[in-house]
Amino acid sequence: MxxxxxxxxxEWGETMLKVNDLVVDxxxxxxxxxxxxxxxxxxxxxxxGANGAGKTTxxxxxxxxxxxxxxxxxxxxxxxxxxxxxxxxxHGICHVPEGRLIFPDLTVKENLMTGTFGNKKLSGTEKDELxxxxxxxxxxxKERMNQLGGTLSGxxxxxxxxxxxxxxxxxxxxxxxxxxGLAPIIVEEIFELIEKIxxxxxxxxxxxxxxxxxxxxxxxxYVLENGRxxxxxxxxxxxxxxxxxxxxxxx
Amino acid sequence: xxxxxISQIVNGLCLGLIYALIALGVxxxxxxxxxxxxxxxEIVMIGAYxxxxxxxxxxxxxxxxxxxxxxxxxxxxxxLYKVCYAKFFDSPEYISLICTIGFSMLLKNLAQIIFxxxxxxxxxxxxxxxxxxxxxxxxxxxxxxxxTVIVMVIILSLLFTRTSWGLKLKAVSQNRxxxxxxxxxxxxxxxxxxxxxxxxxGAAGTLIGIYYQSAYATMGATLSMKAFxxxxxxxxxxxxxxxxxxxxxGVTENIGIAFSSASFRDIFSFGFLIIMLIFKPTGxxxxxxxxx
Numbered sequence: 001m002x003x004x005x006x007x008x009x010x011e012w013g014e015t016m017l018k019v020n021d022l023v024v025d026x027x028x029x030x031x032x033x034x035x036x037x038x039x040x041x042x043x044x045x046x047x048x049g050a051n052g053a054g055k056t057t058x059x060x061x062x063x064x065x066x067x068x069x070x071x072x073x074x075x076x077x078x079x080x081x082x083x084x085x086x087x088x089x090x091h092g093i094c095h096v097p098e099g100r101l102i103f104p105d106l107t108v109k110e111n112l113m114t115g116t117f118g119n120k121k122l123s124g125t126e127k128d129e130l131x132x133x134x135x136x137x138x139x140x141x142k143e144r145m146n147q148l149g150g151t152l153s154g155x156x157x158x159x160x161x162x163x164x165x166x167x168x169x170x171x172x173x174x175x176x177x178x179x180x181g182l183a184p185i186i187v188e189e190i191f192e193l194i195e196k197i198x199x200x201x202x203x204x205x206x207x208x209x210x211x212x213x214x215x216x217x218x219x220x221x222y223v224l225e226n227g228r229x230x231x232x233x234x235x236x237x238x239x240x241x242x243x244x245x246x247x248x249x250x251x
Numbered sequence: 252x253x254x255x256x257i258s259q260i261v262n263g264l265c266l267g268l269i270y271a272l273i274a275l276g277v278x279x280x281x282x283x284x285x286x287x288x289x290x291x292x293e294i295v296m297i298g299a300y301x302x303x304x305x306x307x308x309x310x311x312x313x314x315x316x317x318x319x320x321x322x323x324x325x326x327x328x329x330x331l332y333k334v335c336y337a338k339f340f341d342s343p344e345y346i347s348l349i350c351t352i353g354f355s356m357l358l359k360n361l362a363q364i365i366f367x368x369x370x371x372x373x374x375x376x377x378x379x380x381x382x383x384x385x386x387x388x389x390x391x392x393x394x395x396x397x398x399t400v401i402v403m404v405i406i407l408s409l410l411f412t413r414t415s416w417g418l419k420l421k422a423v424s425q426n427r428x429x430x431x432x433x434x435x436x437x438x439x440x441x442x443x444x445x446x447x448x449x450x451x452x453g454a455a456g457t458l459i460g461i462y463y464q465s466a467y468a469t470m471g472a473t474l475s476m477k478a479f480x481x482x483x484x485x486x487x488x489x490x491x492x493x494x495x496x497x498x499x500x501g502v503t504e505n506i507g508i509a510f511s512s513a514s515f516r517d518i519f520s521f522g523f524l525i526i527m528l529i530f531k532p533t534g535x536x537x538x539x540x541x542x543x
Contacts (some may be wrong), residue, residue: 102429106418118434
């Protein structure tokens, strides 16, 4: 790909996305109570934690789909805290939401084309190239190009949601539970895909309940409990951590 | 079949096409904005008045009248969106619904103050000439209505199926959150959807003004209900079925009138609605692409 992409480097680059002391309340419920996160260029970062730990809330706060009570988000030095969601997307931040949220009454191809709205710089030929590339990555989507999104199976919908996100050629892709409710063999495919996305030069912020798989591919990870970061470290460190093993890996 | 019944069916089709235009505006608004509207009839009235004044000024130039009603109701649509919808996306649906009812009362009464309570005559906008096609009699006004509605429907369907704006509108109608996450400005897109729905109704106002040869402040009252009825037949958001609903209501009304009196017009359309709601409350449509 010759399109403007960050360089692939395993010497982690500069801090790309920074979350400072994020607090989110749903009425009287404190969902996130002061989270600090850093995502560096080229990394796979994963947030793990139980239901209700605040993982999805954190991601939605970054995309500004929900109101933050306090805290700030910066991306490549730019303050995104109060920017509207579509402007945040235009900065090259792609959010593949929980539950996929594909457009059920649009065809697979139309679903993919909506992905390009987030990147105003893409020319017509670049869009076609991206589409071809996505069809190469996901041959099943090519077969079903003219089928309605809602008729796809769960795994195919997840592939479509990720491919739609990649259609904007983002700098960072944030994925919310991509393996949720999928058969183990498809979960493996998804994790292979995540590594492939990183190899193509993109940064990945991954939310997972499947902690062992997530930690295996993650460069660094944060453990969230009750709206706070309780542990952080490299994927390997956390895999070996007895507390993590007891709580999330079931060993 | 006798000629009287045939001409009533032609009249019904013609009126039904106008209803269809108003109803598909409603379906576009409900589909894209996600809230019901009860202001549609008053938008039709504004459209009729806009073209009435432009006809006075331009000497019955049909194109100018149509453009004026389209543009003015587009602007009213922007105001309507800001007042009734923009602030209420996180609130219960009935709030914006009641807000649109209030807005319709405001428009109706403002129109009475500004334009006066009397009917404005819209005479001879189109030369009254009758064409004979076999046993079917078609007036030039009716022909104009047929052509205008068909052209507008074609333009609208091209907009929705061939342009990136159409794709944006459809994306917003299916999932606002996902639309925001692919970088669509949901607020602006929903407002444009609302404006399209209103401007179509405005153009329908021009047609209905010409058809009934008058414009008056309360002309929208039953039209709101009929448009909503037609949209109900299509499950509220299906544009083609809403249009079919409009045509059916127009034909039902006029066949009913053929056997009774014109003052019973509304009995037939709303009787039709009640029967539909009893036997097929979800409308004709079946949700496409639904799985799990």
